[in-house]
Amino acid sequence: MSDSEVARTDGRTGVRPELLELIACPVCCGGLTPSGAEGAQGAVDELICRSCTRVFAVREGVPILLDAPSKRERQTAELYSNLWEKFASRRHRPSGGYRAPATSHLELLRMAAGWDLIEGTVGIDAGCGPGDSVLEVADRHPDITVVGVDLADGVLSRATAAARRPNAHLVQGNLLAIPLTIGRFDFVYSFGVLHHTAAPFAAFERLLRCLRPGGRITVFVYKDFSDLWVKRALLAPVTWARRWSVRLPPSLLQWLAWGGAPLVYGLLTLPARVLARLGATTLARHIPYGTFPSLRAVASSLQDRFGAPFEHRFSAADLWGWVKATGLTEARVVDCFKFGFSGLVLAGRKATAVPAP
């Protein structure tokens, strides 16, 4: 399909009719409808909430369903918008997979959960970044519809690519005021996002609300290393440095990340590769950035680690607490070390009955 044929739209908003059934007002959860106002190109470029009458813009076919983000959420959006803007150019996109048993984020979620992330007919990529994984899932499963939601402008960078696919949609929104239809989705997956929100458990609960009873959820979050004192000690100076680094403008942070990346790559990534070649894979996997494929990937990750205003960390016991509080069934909490990642995956199914208080 050519760019001029992009997507089947409702002819007015550039938002496809099937997406209108899946999105909702972030403020009152009401249904959204084209507003009827004509944009500069003669196309309607706004959606209106049928319940509270709030109006939301549509850019390049992507509904912008944000409601008054806080200052730190705006900083979060600015940081990742800067990062994903770079990714939009192939030249700056990290190439190659992780040098680990799980070579990508989607693969890690699948391996750790022990099940396919996809089931039913419609799902959510929560905090999809620029939306590459949305496109990948849509291509791999032509009968499944995936909606990617993210706070940052990155979703706009893949707007045309998503519009070319009948089963891929992108929306700009906040997981804490999630602009998706309650109880409508069969699955949700999320990599590396909840810990960057102001309230991770609240975001998790809101994702569950979008699932039908029995729907599948799989999320990856940072671990707090409460079980590994050496890593906890190594993390302490990073946490200390974040006190000031999160206040830097994203463009300056980007320069610092690119300046520091060769050091990290030379002192950590390359020695870890040598150790892995010599057969010391467990030791190699303990080395931070040891599995990273390239200098670019290290630089992007440094920008993320030192720039994200919110960075929460969890123990397995914390996540089991989430399971208990939400009544998740078939739940598992998996340490991702054996797959080459420092973090925890929580997977389960939404309860069919509300858990007792």
Ligand SMILES: C[S@@+](CC[C@H](N)C(=O)[O-])C[C@H]1O[C@@H](n2cnc3c(N)ncnc32)[C@H](O)[C@@H]1O
């Ligand atoms: C580390 S990136 C992960 C992106 C993607 N999931 C991946 O696997 O590459 C974190 C993403 O979470 C998004 N994010 C942070 N807070 C959010 C929120 N409250 N609502 C929606 N997205 C959020 C950021 O904009 C960013 O794109």
Ligand SMILES: [Zn+2]
């Ligand atoms: Zn509303």
